[in-house]
Amino acid sequence: MREKKIVITGAGGFIGKTLVPFLEKCSYTISAWHRKDSSYSISPNIEITERTRKDWQRRLTGSDAVIHLAGLAHQLNDRGTAEQQYALINTDATAQLAHAALAAGVKRFIFISTAKVFGEGGDTIYSTQSPAQPMDAYARSKWHAEQQLQAITTNSTMELVVIRPPLVYGANAKANFAQLQKLSILPFPLPFASLRNRRDMIALDNLVDLIELCIHHPAAAGGTWLCADAQPYSLAEIIAAMRLANGRRRAMFPFPPALLRGIFSAILGAARAEKALGDFQLDCSATHAMLGWRPQRTMRDIFIAADRRSAK
Secondary structure, three states, rough: OOOOOEEEOOOEEEHHHHHHHHHOOOOEEEEEEEOOOOOOOOOOOOOOOOOHHHHHHHHHOOEEEEEOOOOOOOOOOOOOHHHHHHHHHHHHHHHHHHHHHHHHOEEEEEEEOOOHHHOOOOOOEEOOOOOOOOOOHHHHHHHHHHHHHHHHHHHOOOOEEEEEEEEEOOOOOOHHHHHHHHOOOOOOOEEEOOOOOEEEEEEEHHHHHHHHHHHHHHHOOOOEEOOOOOOOOOOHHHHHHHHHHHOOOEEEEOOOHHHHHHHHHHHHHHHHHHHHHHHHHEOOOOHHHHHOOOOOOOOOHHHHHHHHHHHH
């Protein structure tokens, strides 16, 4: 059996840097598309022309699957600009790439979306049956991309696979998770012992394992798959895992959660405070049952491994 040829966009990003070598070890032939070498570079200043689509089609010819990671993820301050830029990069460019892949004869298009298409959490445990209620420009752009991809691939020769991960973390995670890592190394006790919030997240290694499975699993085609680690985490558990991985004590003391939420809201704003202290849970049972996938790594595993690498 010949090796499958896989095109990965966003190969230089947080997920791509781990996915590319993992798939190469699994004996796939990888064509890594990077922003840095302009093999896949989309910005508000670049028009997606017919020539661009033809170039993509030419380079996609002979590929078995596309894994589309590339996109705009960081938050933009200007709401109007944000909507336009997210729509162009995450929705329109994704649809154009899918058209090129279909014309090139690609058999499977794997789109990494986000669980944020469901909303921002709360008391609801989201499942594949939950309606989409995206609350920000990023989530809306991903949801609209999903809809366009469904329209492009329905009754076509190309299979669509959509993966909706929650927050993806790892040793080199950025943004909010990087801030938590800085918080964990503070040399004094922290007031998180009373927190009991439940937030589903996924270790980068676990997500990469699912993506590889979706390349070849027959049941993955046509599905929208939710994924997360084996258990949700509270902010206290995240900080504890980081500290324990560094050989330190948990060092936390109880503090009224309502007061803590008020302090976080005053410092970070209500939306960012909710991401740290609120609930966000997913029902991944369909992914487990249909694909036979189970997350193998825990948060503590990830940070212990990272600490050992940094100590060498």
